[in-house]
Amino acid sequence: MRFSKLYAPTLKDAPADAEVVSHKLLVRAGMIRKLTSGIYTYLPMGLRSLEKVKTIVREEMERAGAQEIFMPTVQPADLWKETGRWDFYGKELLRFEDRHGRGYCLGPTHEEVVTDLLRGEVRSYRQLPLNVYQIQTKFRDEIRPRFGLMRGREFMMKDGYSFDRDDAGADESYHAMYEAYKRIFTRLGVKFRPVEADSGSIGGSFSHEFMVLADTGEDTIAVCQSCDYAANVEKAEVKGDFAPCTESCAAMEEVATPDKHTVEEVAEFLGVPLSAIVKTLLFNVDGEPVAALVRGDRELNEIKLKNYLNADEEPELASPEQVQEWTGAPVGFAGPVGLKQVKRIIADSELMAANDYVAGANKADTHVLHLDLARDANVEAFIDLRMITDADPCPHCGGALELPKGIEVGHVFKLGTKYSKSMNATFLDENGREQVMIMGCYGIGVSRVVASCIEQNHDDDGICFPPPVAPYDATVLCLDPRKEDILGKAEEIEKMMEGWGMSVLLDDRQERPGIKFKDADLIGLPMQVVVGGKGLKNGIVEVKDRRTGEKTELSLENLETELK
Numbered sequence: 345m346r347f348s349k350l351y352a353p354t355l356k357d358a359p360a361d362a363e364v365v366s367h368k369l370l371v372r373a374g375m376i377r378k379l380t381s382g383i384y385t386y387l388p389m390g391l392r393s394l395e396k397v398k399t400i401v402r403e404e405m406e407r408a409g410a411q412e413i414f415m416p417t418v419q420p421a422d423l424w425k426e427t428g429r430w431d432f433y434g435k436e437l438l439r440f441e442d443r444h445g446r447g448y449c450l451g452p453t454h455e456e457v458v459t460d461l462l463r464g465e466v467r468s469y470r471q472l473p474l475n476v477y478q479i480q481t482k483f484r485d486e487i488r489p490r491f492g493l494m495r496g497r498e499f500m501m502k503d504g505y506s507f508d509r510d511d512a513g514a515d516e517s518y519h520a521m522y523e524a525y526k527r528i529f530t531r532l533g534v535k536f537r538p539v540e541a542d543s544g545s546i547g548g549s550f551s552h553e554f555m556v557l558a559d560t561g562e563d564t565i566a567v568c569q570s571c572d573y574a575a576n577v578e579k580a581e582v583k584g585d586f587a588p589c590t591e592s593c594a595a596m597e598e599v600a601t602p603d604k605h606t607v608e609e610v611a612e613f614l615g616v617p618l619s620a621i622v623k624t625l626l627f628n629v630d631g632e633p634v635a636a637l638v639r640g641d642r643e644l645n646e647i648k649l650k651n652y653l654n655a656d657e658e659p660e661l662a663s664p665e666q667v668q669e670w671t672g673a674p675v676g677f678a679g680p681v682g683l684k685q686v687k688r689i690i691a692d693s694e695l696m697a698a699n700d701y702v703a704g705a706n707k708a709d710t711h712v713l714h715l716d717l718a719r720d721a722n723v724e725a726f727i728d729l730r731m732i733t734d735a736d737p738c739p740h741c742g743g744a745l746e747l748p749k750g751i752e753v754g755h756v757f758k759l760g761t762k763y764s765k766s767m768n769a770t771f772l773d774e775n776g777r778e779q780v781m782i783m784g785c786y787g788i789g790v791s792r793v794v795a796s797c798i799e800q801n802h803d804d805d806g807i808c809f810p811p812p813v814a815p816y817d818a819t820v821l822c823l824d825p826r827k828e829d830i831l832g833k834a835e836e837i838e839k840m841m842e843g844w845g846m847s848v849l850l851d852d853r854q855e856r857p858g859i860k861f862k863d864a865d866l867i868g869l870p871m872q873v874v875v876g877g878k879g880l881k882n883g884i885v886e887v888k889d890r891r892t893g894e895k896t897e898l899s900l901e902n903l904e905t906e907l908k
């Protein structure tokens with residue numbers, strides 16, 4: 345490929361809204377462009393990286409016995425009503441109507457569609473197990489799309505679904521996918537870690553997340569230093585691994601019963617300025633601080649407010665609109681709210697910089713009011729975090745825990761019968777008895793993977809692509825394309841390398857060498873071959889390894905043996 349013909353507009357500066365390095369570099373390297381909030385176009389090089397990830401994912405899915413299908417993006421509301429998720433899923437589900445007034449959504453995930461596909465047609469135990477997957481655009485109307493490809497609204501996901509006759513079979517399918525995921529992320533060349541996870545709004549009985557370790561990750565993982573325990577802190581709290589410890593930590597008990605404390609005392613305990621803590625509390629019409637209960641009633645459309653300073657009082661009732669008016673913050677009902685959502689809500693409503701404090705605030709099985717949880721989270725979650733660090737509760741061995749950040753790139757769930765039961769996906773077993781299929785579902789954020797690779801592999805000059813994800817294997821920099829002999833030699837080298845099966849980007853642009861070197865480092869292809877007049881005179885080219893920065897001079901004669 346010739347750079348002069350390639351649509352890859354590189355930029356000196358990152359866009360103002362780019363906070364994390366992968367977002368900055370993907371835009372600067374001319375790989376993606378934003379259309380609107382959370383929605384991106386992939387330019388040729390960005391698309392090549394995405395395709396490389398897809399290829400690895402496909403190969404490993406097929407190897408593990410999964411079959412590729414392609415389901416529609418537009419899904420009818422009726423299917424979602426069968427499982428109850430039409431009401432439950434909340435605002436992330438983008439809904440619309442057709443000209444006949446029928447309801448639809450853009451698929452954020454495909455459990456309903458895939459279960460509908462099989463039910464009625466898979467009738468016999470002989471047709472099971474089945475494992476199907478697709479690689480497709482998903483749409484989730486994320487409350488706060490950000491970080492470029494990491495948290496988009498429209499993004500690329502591999503989603504797979506397994507159907508088994510019985511529990512043992514379902515466990516086998518789950519295990520096969522778990523192993524396939526390990527192979528995928530190993531092949532992609534990222535440092536990752538599978539962790540125990542909460543099953544969020546997908547539901548189901550157990551699950552693991554695959555985390556790429558990076559400081560910019562939105563998840564916190566509890567990793568034991570002594571045994572192999574690793575869990576998303578979200579999950580650790582829900583499961584009760586980090587249940588409140590009132591005995592060993594008196595300070596926690598203090599804040600766990602906040603009704604006895606003034607706002608000033610709470611602020612002091614948390615070590616945050618009064619202005620911060622006051623912002624996290626609700627005020628009533630008289631300007632007195634009140635804390636919201638974590639339960640709202642969707643049907644009654646009312647919120648029970650509990651007096652923060654006097655827990656014995658009967659809760660007052662207020663409408664979401666009133667609360668919104670009082671607090672000036674967004675209010676809405678949600679299904680089980682994930683920790684990250686809480687963080688984003690806090691960030692959205694410009695509350696205190698609470699991101700570090702909210703670990704463990706997820707109450708997965710209650711319907712919670714966004715605002716309530718967000719407010720409460722500032723206080724409760726801080727306590728949880730302290731508990732983890734203070735108490736060292738590796739739940740398995742009592743060893744010390746580390747709390748690194750991670751990016752969730754994959755998620756495997758054992759669903760059980762959650763969808764097959766409500767949608768009546770049954771089959772006849774060996775004895776002619778009707779049984780419900782046991783399901784699993786398995787997701788990989790293909791576009792998020794591209795971003796996570798960059799989060800882990802970059803330096804001050806730009807991207808240092810792991811070879812399996814790089815848009816091209818190498819770039820040949822022709823320092824003076826106006827000189828025919830130099831361009832000719834560069835082309836010869838390009839052809840030779842392509843002959844070895846490598847993909848090559850030939851920088852034949854009429855630009856100064858300085859610009860070519862800078863762009864080559866920015867784009868971050870693994871190998872740079874520099875072809876210039878001076879070198880050619882001496883019969884050599886310079887080869888640079890982008891990741892190590894190591895430069896070697898190779899003689900033209902030996903190029904083939906040295907480079908191949």
Ligand code: ATP
Binds near residue numbers: 496499500789
């Ligand atoms: P998150 O916790 O980051 O919101 P999730 O748990 O909601 O993700 P899943 O339902 O498990 O996501 O979807 C499977 C995979 O899709 C995730 O593991 C992640 O890699 C990817 N993914 C989810 N949401 C997004 C998004 N908004 N942008 C890019 N990738 C995403």
Ligand code: MG
């Ligand atoms: Mg999510």
Ligand code: MG
Binds near residue numbers: 544682752
């Ligand atoms: Mg998640």
Ligand code: MG
Binds near residue numbers: 544553752755
């Ligand atoms: Mg998930």
